[in-house]
Amino acid sequence: MSPTHKALLLEKKFGGYAVGDIATPKPGAGELLVKVHAAALNPVDWKIQKYGIFIETFPAILGSDVAGEVAEVGEGVSGFKVGDRVVFQGQYSNNKAGFQQYSVVLADITAKIPSNLSYDEASTVPVAVSTAWIGLYHALPNGFGLDAPISAAVKGKYKDTPLVVLGGATSVGQVVLQLAKYSGFSPIITTASLKNADSLRAFGATHVFDRSLSDSALVSEVAKVVNGKTVKFVYDTVSEKSTQETALALLHDGGHLALLLQAAVEAPKNTVIIQVFGGYKPDTASLLSTLYRDNLHALLEQEVVKPNQVEVLPNGLAGIPAGLKRLEDGQISRSKLVAHPLD
Ligand SMILES: NC(=O)c1ccc[n+]([C@@H]2O[C@H](COP(=O)([O-])OP(=O)(O)OC[C@H]3O[C@@H](n4cnc5c(N)ncnc54)[C@H](OP(=O)(O)O)[C@@H]3O)[C@@H](O)[C@H]2O)c1
Known part of the structure; x- marks a missing residue:
């Protein structure tokens, strides 16, 4: 294997992007080195560059949706071998990000891709x-605190x-809908x-x-649908100030509101606001490992979770900045x- 590989580098805070060479790391204990076949773009990638948030060390590599093949297996890893097709969430540390040809991940938060999915879809x-x-x-306070549908007893609870x-059409929203259905929620x-x-x-x-209905019109439509039941859970996957206001208008006293961006509204005393951090950190590690190590392969294979629609960008890593602008x-x-870093 070559000692270096290509990466899309954000050169400095608020800076421009350039494709450059960086050293290819060795996977550490418990880790996999993955040859990246497909890396999808997320809103946070352009926000980091535009607002100078989250990253202080440059040049930096972004990208957190990654699919590829295992190129090397670190010490102590079981269940993976070279050539396995895998999917994982990249992190914002240069060795572990997605907009590059090789990336490192902990095996514990990696899933094998079932044969019904391409790298792009995964x-x-x-x-x-x-x-x-x-x-x-x-x-709570990182999520609604519901039981995950990881056993027959809980499915449909x-x-x-x-x-x-x-x-519902955001990338996150599509998956919330599918998991909510699997968990039995109704109406959704x-x-x-x-x-x-x-x-x-x-x-x-x-x-x-x-989505353009006024809050009052939506409140009245939702009241007809729930027909006397209370709305105790709202997942706002847009989380702009206007949708946060809509969420509060819909939520009943004592309800739970999940937000993906910072709260921009003053919630009533009994409303529980949940600021979701959808990534790996010490207090999400165990839940993510249950998801990736134990459940994601089956959820994808059984089409409980279906992938988003894919548009492949031209020009490999160099094509990513134009995609982020869109x-x-x-x-x-x-x-x-989706970009192909190996192109
Ligand atoms: N906290 C976290 O860990 C975390 C994780 C992931 C994402 N986020 C943030 O969550 C937000 C969503 O991310 P994403 O990647 O899921 O989004 P995305 O896929 O880029 O969302 C695009 C969709 O947003 C929908 N949309 C925009 N404004 C809307 C509105 N007012 N009402 C209803 N739908 C609206 C559009 O739906 P239509 O096409 O139907 O109009 C569009 O299809 C972003 O701000 C992102 O930065 C945060």
Whole structure:
């Protein structure tokens, strides 16, 4: 193996991108070195560059949705071998990020890709599934504290419990809908552009309302749907100030609101606001390992979780900045931009 590989480098805070060479690491104990076949783009990637957030060490490599093949297995790893097709969530440390040709990951938070999925499709899944899973199933205050559907006894447990998902067409929203269906929630009410309604119903939404409805019109539609039941869970996968206000208008006293961005609203005293962090850190490690190590392969193989639609970007790593600009400009609807770092 060559001692170096190509990576897309963010040269400095607020700086530009350039494709450059960096040293290819050896996987440490418990880790895998993965040859990256597909890396999907996320909104946080353009936000880091534009707002100078989250990263202090440069040049930096971004990208957190990764699919590829195991190139080397670190000491003490069992269950993986060279050549296995795997998917994982990259992290913002240069060895572990996605916009490069080789990346390192802990085997414990890596899943094998089932044969029904391509690398491109698999790369659309990690950030969305981690964030949906943590928001629904992590203990308070990081998630709703619901029981994850990891055994037959728990699957379908939330039968007849209403859930509202604001932004069902976001990458995270699509997975929240699918996991909510698997967990038994009903009705599952979502907002989106109506051109996406059929797809969102296929993912599990029972009712899809136009995202441009006024709060009062949506409150009245949702009241008709829940028919006397209380709305105790709203997952706002858009989390702009306007959708946070919508969420509070829909939520009943004592309800739980999951947000993906910082709270921009003052919640009533009894409302529980959950700031979801959909990534790896000490207090999410165990839940993510249950997801990736033990469950994700089956969830994908059985199509409980289906991948997002894929648009492959041209020009390998060099094509990523133009894709990030399209994400920033809100030009992407219910799909994921995917780069091929090896091109
Ligand atoms: N906290 C975390 O750990 C975490 C993790 C992942 C993402 N995030 C953040 O969560 C947000 C969503 O990320 P993502 O990658 O899932 O998004 P995405 O896939 O880029 O979302 C695109 C979709 O947003 C929908 N949308 C935009 N405004 C909407 C509105 N007012 N109402 C309903 N739908 C709306 C559009 O739906 P239509 O096409 O139907 O109009 C579009 O398809 C981003 O701000 C991201 O930075 C945070």
